[in-house]
Structures are given as C-alpha cells and as structure tokens.
Amino acid sequence: MSGEESLLAKTGLQFFGRMSASVTHEIKNVLAIINENAGLLEDIVLMAEKGLDISSERLQRLARTVNAQVGRADAVVKMMNHFSHSIDHFVEPVDLTKVAEDVCDLFDRLLQMRGVTLETITPPAPVVVTASRYYLQNLLWCCLNWATIARSDKRTISLAPEKMDNGVRVRLVGLADLDKDTFDLFPSPQEDALLAALGARLDFSVAGGEIIISFLRES
Amino acid sequence: MSEKVLLVDDEKEFLEIMSERMKARDMEVTTATSAQQALEIIEKESFDAIILDFQMPGMDGMDALKAIKAKKPELQIILLTGYATVEKGVEAMKIGATDFIEKPADLEVLAEKIKSAKAEKMLIVEKQTEGKVKNILKKYGF
Numbered sequence: 001m002s003g004e005e006s007l008l009a010k011t012g013l014q015f016f017g018r019m020s021a022s023v024t025h026e027i028k029n030v031l032a033i034i035n036e037n038a039g040l041l042e043d044i045v046l047m048a049e050k051g052l053d054i055s056s057e058r059l060q061r062l063a064r065t066v067n068a069q070v071g072r073a074d075a076v077v078k079m080m081n082h083f084s085h086s087i088d089h090f091v092e093p094v095d096l097t098k099v100a101e102d103v104c105d106l107f108d109r110l111l112q113m114r115g116v117t118l119e120t121i122t123p124p125a126p127v128v129v130t131a132s133r134y135y136l137q138n139l140l141w142c143c144l145n146w147a148t149i150a151r152s153d154k155r156t157i158s159l160a161p162e163k164m165d166n167g168v169r170v171r172l173v174g175l176a177d178l179d180k181d182t183f184d185l186f187p188s189p190q191e192d193a194l195l196a197a198l199g200a201r202l203d204f205s206v207a208g209g210e211i212i213i214s215f216l217r218e219s
Numbered sequence: 220m221s222e223k224v225l226l227v228d229d230e231k232e233f234l235e236i237m238s239e240r241m242k243a244r245d246m247e248v249t250t251a252t253s254a255q256q257a258l259e260i261i262e263k264e265s266f267d268a269i270i271l272d273f274q275m276p277g278m279d280g281m282d283a284l285k286a287i288k289a290k291k292p293e294l295q296i297i298l299l300t301g302y303a304t305v306e307k308g309v310e311a312m313k314i315g316a317t318d319f320i321e322k323p324a325d326l327e328v329l330a331e332k333i334k335s336a337k338a339e340k341m342l343i344v345e346k347q348t349e350g351k352v353k354n355i356l357k358k359y360g361f
Contacts, residue, residue, distance in 0.1 A: 025274065028301030028322050029230055035323035036236040043243055065232060112276045 008135075008193040015138040016087075022110050023080045030073040037066050079105050086133040094136060096127040096161035096170055103140050104159070111157075114148045121160040127168045129215045131198050136213075139194040140170070143202075143211050146186055147175045169214040176209030222337050223247045223265070227257040227283070228272040228299070240326055246333070254283030261291055267337035268317070270329070273300035273307070281311065288315040293343045295336035299324060 001009070041062060048054050083106055100120040111118050144157065157174040187195065187202050195202055195213075203212045224246050228234050231252060238248040249264065251257040254275055261269075269287065273280035284296055295317040300307070308319040317339060318332045 025301040029233070032301070032322040032324065033230065033233050033236065036233060036240060036326075039326055040236055040240055043240060065236070069232075113274065113279065115277060 004193050004196065007189060008197055011142075011190045011193060012134065012138060015141055018110075018141070019083060019106060020080070022106075023076055026076050026109055027073055030069045030076070033069050034066055037062055037069075083137070086137060090132045090134070091130060092133065093128050094131050094133045096129060096136075096168060097122055099133060099136055099140075100159035100161055100170065103137055106137070107141060107144060111144065111148060115154040116144075116148050117154075117156045118144070119156060119158050121158050121173075123161050123163070125163070127161040127163050129168050131200070131215065135194050135197050136200075139191060139198065139200070139213060140172075142187075142191050142194065143172055143213070146188075147172070147178060147211065164214070164216075167214060167216040169212055172211040172213075174209060175211060178206065178209065221245045221247050222267045222333050223249075224333060225249050225251065225257060225260060225264075225266045225269045227251045227254065227269065227275075229253060229275040230272075237326075241330075244326075244330060246330075254278035254280070254286070257283065258286055258290065261287060261294065265291075266294065267340055268333045269294055269296045270299050270333075271296055273298050273311075281307075281314065284311060284314050284316055293340055293347065295340045297329070297332050297336060 041059075044054055044058070044062075079102075082102065097120065104118045104120055107118055140159070147157070155174060157172060160171040160173055162169050162171065183204060183206055186204075191202065198215070200213050200215050203214065204210060205212075224241060226234055226238055226241070226248055227250070228237075229252055234250045234252065238250050241248045249260060249266070251260055254271075255278060257269065257271070271280050271283055271287075275283070278286070280298055280300070284298065287294055287296060292315070296315070297318045297320060298308075298311050298316050299320055299322060301322045311319055317336050320329060320332065
C-alpha cells in the first residue's frame, strides 16, 4: 500500500468512526428518554396499586412520547444504514444534491455542538458526477470540521451543488471571517488524498468565505 | 431533608420526565437546557448536586464542568453521558467531577449518587465554615 493509499484508508476509517460515534450518541439519547418513560410508567403503576387515580390522558402522553422517540431512532438508524452503504461502490453516479442533503442530516448533531446549522441550496436540475459517494462525504466533513472546529458562534453554512460549463461543483458558503492564516494549513495531506481519490480539485475564497470542490470534465 | 438538584441537558423531553420522576422521589429539581443557563442559575441558587450532560450545543460538559468548578468549587457534579469511555471519565474526575454515569441511567443508582454527593458537599461546606470561624477567632486574638 502506498503512502497516499494508507493515508486514505486511515482517513476513511476515522471518518466512519466519527460518524458512528455521533449516531450512537444520538441513539443513546433516544434510549435515555424511552428508559425514563418506562420508569415513569412503573412509578404510575405503583401509584395505581396504592389506589391513586391515574389519568388516561397522562398515559396517552407517555405513549405519544415513546412513539415519537421510536420514530426519531428509526430515522437515525435509516440514515446510518444509508451512510454505511455508501461504501458499497467506490465509483458510481452521485447526485450532489442528495449527498448534500444526506450530510446535512449526518453532520447535524456534530455541527450543532459548534452552533452551526447546515443547509442545502437545491439547484434547479440534478447535478450528477461519477465518483465515490463515501469519499465525497468524507471530504465535505473534513472541510466543515476544519472550518468550524475553533468557533462556537451561531451561523448557517450552505452547501450549493452547481453545474458548470466544464463540470460540476459544490460550494460551501458562509465561511466568512475565517482566519486567513489558517488557510496556509488547508488542505492538509488528508484532504489532498481524498481529492486525488475523487479526481476533484479544491479552491477557496477567503474574502468570499467559500470552499469550492470541483469535478472538472477532461477536455 | 430533600436533595436539591440542578439537572442540565439539551434534550427537553429527557429533562421533563427525569425531573418529574426525581420530584416524585422528594427531590427538589431545577432544570437548564444549556451549560450557559446552568451557570446563570448557580449564581443565584445553591444545589446539593448538579447532573450535567456531557455533550451539549455551545459549551460542552467538560468546559461546563471547569466553569462551574471555577465559580463554585464546593458544588458536586455528576456527569451524565451517552458515551462513557474510561479516558473521558478519568479526565472528568481529574477536573473535579464527583461521579460519572452513562445514559440510559438507572434512576435509583443516580439517586444514590446524588445522596453521596450531598453528603460530600455538606462535609466541604462544614470544613469551609470551620476555616472561616478559625480565621475570625484568629483576627480577634482568640
């Protein structure tokens, strides 16, 4: 395995670990709420055994909460399952809008911790490229992680997939006020390995607060 | 005497149900949905224990733990987390956490930890009072 392949494997594995940890944390939160509801139900049964009146409305509210949390956990598991399947094919037609929407869900909790809301700007028509969905998600995470790690102010970052005359691109918009000097350290060898694997290029505009990932057609 | 507890978690539904169950066990419960809100509350009120979620938007549990300990060193903090690793637990205890419990938590276990935390806090406060009394006596030449 070459040095670049080894770095790519390490980066990919770290990314999978990070996402798994975030998703399992979310599931734990859901389990904690369901657990407390079950505990409350036990408390209510004990009260009923002591002859206290139990309101059916209270029980219905409990059932609604559990149902809502089951729905929440189901959505999280579906998201993780979809993400896990992104490694099935290393090269496939990838709809950039769908990837942007997927990462908005996948990175949501991690970015929320840093005060960031991630959104997708939907283009008028599908923007498709043949590449690795997994590596693209990994690269988007690297960019967003790097751009948000040292800040905690509330803001929105947008992902804008676009067609160009000579290919397609995703713009990460809303990164204004980034420290100019930090761009000296970006992209790191990690992002370079992902860019090489994707056949993509990365540009950024400090003044415009943008990172642009482009897939150019070979002329 | 009931335990006075501050429960801090960004999951509102968790806060509601947990506090309802704790109140049913004669605990006096105040809730906060962020570390920042918790810091504001402890400025005005005293608690026997703080149950603090480890991962929250804005200031996370570890930073919140440091900030609370800096303001009120006598406060007993039990960290509640979705992911308990030995490494994180050791780090938290070094900073000053009283205990560490993993979600989903057993309320009876948590209640025991709160009781121990209250006893520990009473000891610290007693020592602080003793120290203050000694200083006063020294000042007046006794």
